[in-house]
Every structure is written in C-alpha cells, then in structure tokens.
Amino acid sequence: MGEFDLIARYFKRPATRSPLGVGDDCALLAPAPGMQLAVSSDMLVEGRHFLSTVDPARLGHKALAVNLSDLAACGAKPLAFTLALALPGVDEPWLEGFSRGLLALADAHGCELVGGDTTRGPLNICITVFGEVPAGAALLRSGARAGDDIWVSGTPGEARLALEVFRGTIALPADAFDTARRRMEQPTPRVALGEALRGIASSAVDVSDGLIGDLGHILASSGVGATLDADAATALISVDTGNLGEELRRTCALSGGDDYELVFTAPASARNAVGQAGMDSSTRVTRIGRIEADAGLRIVDAAGAPMSQRFGSFDHFV
Template identity: 55%
Template sequence: MNEFDLIGRYFARPARRALLGVGDDCALLAPPPAGEVLAVSVDMLVEGRHFFAGVDPHTLGHKALAVNLSDLAAMGAKPSWFTLALALPRADEGWLAAFADGLFALADASGIELVGGDTTRGPLTISIQVAGHVPAGGALCRDGAKAGDDVWVSGRLGAAAMAVRHRAGELALPVEVLARCAERLDRPAPRLALGERLRSHASAALDVSDGLVGDLAHICEQSRLAAEIDWTCVPVDPALQDMPEPLRQRAALAGGDDYELCFTAAPAERDAIAAISAELALPLTRIGAMRAGTGVTVRDASGRLLDLGRGGFDHFSSP
C-alpha cells in the first residue's frame, strides 16, 4: 500500500460543505457566513510525549481531533473543517482502520469534515489543524476578564492526570478507578456546545490542557489581573475521592489533560450560567474570582496558600 492508496482507503471522503476536499493539491473552501470570522488552531501529538506507545488507535483518533476541537470550544467557535498530517513508522492497515474510525466518529458527531492533509514515514506523529467560525467580535479571548469576575470551570478535574501517572508507573490505581481515569484521558469531550453558549455570558475563556492553575495564569497575564481560587470549590473527579488530599490537589489543579473549559464572567451572569449548566447537563462550578494583581493563588480550607510550583505542564521545562 503506497501513500495514495493509504489516503484513498482510510481518509478520502466526499466533500459535504467544502467546495473541494481530499484528493487535490489544495482544498477549496467557501468563506465564513457574513458577519463571522474564521477561528483556526493546530496541535501536534507525538508518541512518547503526548501519548504512550501502544495506545489504542481508535481512542487515539478520537483524542487527536478532540484536543483541537477543544481549542475551538474555548473561543466559542462552531467547527467547520480540519486537515490531518500523519507520520507513521509503517502502514499498518489494522491500526489505520481503527484510527480513522475513532477520528471520523468524533468528526461526524461534531459537524466537522476532513478536507486534506499529508502522510509520510517517520516516528508516530499526528498534527491536526482545525477551523471554525464565530461572530465577528464574539470570540472568547483570554484578555477579556475584569476585576471582580467569577472564575468557573466545567466538568470534573484530575482523573486524566491520575491515568497518566498510572501508565507511567508512578502509582497503581484500582481497576475500577483506572477505568474511569483512562476514559477521561483517552476520550476527552470537547465542550463545543458550552463554548457557543458562553459567548453572550463569559468575559474570557480557555481550555484546560496543561493544568488548571497553569492555564488560568494565561488569562491572568493577558487580562493583567490575578486570580484567587478556593480549593474547597474545585470540582474533583469522584474517582479520586479516596485518595490523599495532596494527591488530589496536584491532579486537579496542575495535572492537565482535562480539556474542560475555564472561564470568567461577571457575578450578574450566575443565573444564566446555572441555566446553561442545567440545559447541557454539565457541571459548571464557580471556583474563585479575578482580582487586581498578578498570578494565580490557591487557598485551602483553612485559608493557607497552596504551593503548586509551576502549576502545570510545559513541553520544554517539564520532564
């Protein structure tokens, strides 16, 4: 099977919204609807850095697209199309079929279509570029937070980080706990519907990929404010309930791989956000507030500051 057989067999699909999709030198795409702008993002996943060797290819296909869709969700954008660049050590037909199934299952559920890309031989690496559209002036950016805004987070945190530690051999999770944690690590749910609904209510947003504290620091930096978080309000995944509190704190506050949305909003928006939470059947939890100053602080139940070091993962300074 050569490169073009591989593309034709596993990734070529008839174009639905694109004017021309997979199979030519370029895709042809219509401009976004009037009054809207494009939102574009790209992420790379490298074996041994972003995912463990030997991970199930179906879940890898899902996650590779999910982490990119999460960026669109954080901006309040509606997905439209994506491209895929894939480096493979060999053309393994079983692996490719499972990967493509996982990828397209999420693509179809999210209303996004593959319009092109590239393949080559090399260390297993997946690079996906996504694009969506958002009303002009309506994107949720990191620089919009205001002093006095509440800080919110969606879902439950920490389970994915514990799965990473288990697979790295740092600890051993019970079978039932590992199943829950592995599901959160391998199959994150991009919060696309939430992102779109928050456009009229949130002042700033981002997705939690490298750890809540480290990621929230980006909103602080861009908005030139500080954030103060109450640890007792942080929604920790129930799978971690029997673990020592320091372990739970590290996983939920600095563990990463959650792909939930962290956002800020004025106190006047609390009822509207509660209504969105009920509509989507998705927990949205108020965990702190934005204040004058710099950086992120976290206080425990007694009011003491927690020391989390960097507070998140960094691709060049983390192990």
C-alpha cells in the same frame, strides 16, 4: 499499500464545506456572512503526548478532540479540519481503528476532513481545525475583569490520575482507573458549552497543560490576578482514589494536564446565565475562584487560608 491508496481507503469521504474535498492541493473554505474563521493546530507525538499502547480508535478521537477543545475555548462552531500524519509503516488494523475514532468524533460535531498529508516517519499526528464564530463574539483570554467569577467545566485532574498509574507512582481501583484512563485517552471537547457561553463569559481557555498554568494565561492576557479555591477544584475529582492523600489529589486537580475542560470567567451577575449554559450543553460547571485587580494567583483552601503546597503546570521544553 501506497500513500494515495491509504488516503483513499481510510480518510477520503465526501465533503460539502470544501468543494474540492481531499482531492486537490488546497481546501477552499468560506465562513458564512457575518462570521469569522477560528483556526487552531495541535500536534500529538508518540511518547510525548500519548503512549504506544493506546487504543488507535481512542487516539484518533483524542487527536481531533484536542483541536475541537481550542474551538470550544473561543466559542466557535467546528467546520472542517486537515490531517498531517507521519507513520512508521502501513499498519492496516491500526489505521482502521484510528480513522474510525477520528471520523466518529468529526461526524458528531459536523466537522469535515478536507485535506492534509501523509508521510513515513516516527508516529506524529498534526491536525488543523477550522471553525466559525460571529464577528466580534469570540471568547478570548484577555477579557477577564476584577470581580469576575472563575469557573471550570467537568472534572479536571482525572486524566493526571491515569498518567500517574501508568508511571507506577499510584494505584487505583480497577473501575476508577478505567474511568480516569478514558478521561486521558478520550477527552470530551466542550464545544457546546463554548458556544453557549458566547455573550456570557468574559474570557476562556481550555485546560490542556493544567488548571493553574492555563488560568495563568487568562491572568497574563487580561492583566489581572485571582484567588482560587483549591478544595473546590479538588472536590470535582469523581473517581474513587482509594487511600491517596489530599496533597496528590490537589496536584492532579490543579497541575494535571490533558483534561481539555474549559476554565472561564464571567461577571458575578451572570451566575444564573452560566448555570443555564451548563444545563443547555449538558456540562457540569463549577465556580472555583474570583478575579482580582492585584496581580498574581493566590491559592487558598475552603476556609480561605493560603496554601503552602506549590503547584506547577506542564511545559513541553522543561
């Protein structure tokens, strides 16, 4: 099977947002009047971002989900995406599963595949996603202000638990591992929550490299500091962790990556509105800290006592 046969069989489908679909040198996109385009790219490399044993349908889902998560962090509605795919060879069962998982998530969010590229090489997936947001309404990292609450969606830390099982450092009950593995391999992009938070949240970022590290991007961009309740964040882990110590649970909750949840800030006066946004989007949202004028991040326990445990975040080049 040649390159263009591969594209035609597994990825070519009708498109309405670009009149050219996937059959020309460029896609043509135009935002609706009064809207801005939101554009983001993410690359997934085998051995760095995913294991070779991952189910290809789950990998297809995740490849798009991590990009949709970036749109969610800006409060943008998905429109379309391009796919650049390097493959060691033509593996038709793998391609069937990958395209099925990819396009099922695309259909769920009304996000059309409008172009891309394929080539032979080590397995590498790069997606560029396009969304739209009302002009001036995008959620940014730079809007947090002293006195704002810090919120997080979902259950951060469970993806890291699965990774630790794969690394052989911990063991989980079978049901708990299945749940954690699904969180790692098939994350849920919080697109509906991001859209619901427009006009409510003062800043937002998606949690890809760890809660502490990604919150740090908000603090740096906004020129503020924060106090974070480590126990409130750790309590969000819902899977049965057996006899694992609290220190490891905190590390997973605060330093674990691959959650693709949203961490965001909002004025204290907007607590009811944030709760309503969570309900409207069927997403759990939890208040875990506050923004402060003094620079730096202070991590405390439930009683407000500073914690001695140190936390990091993922870095591709460290």
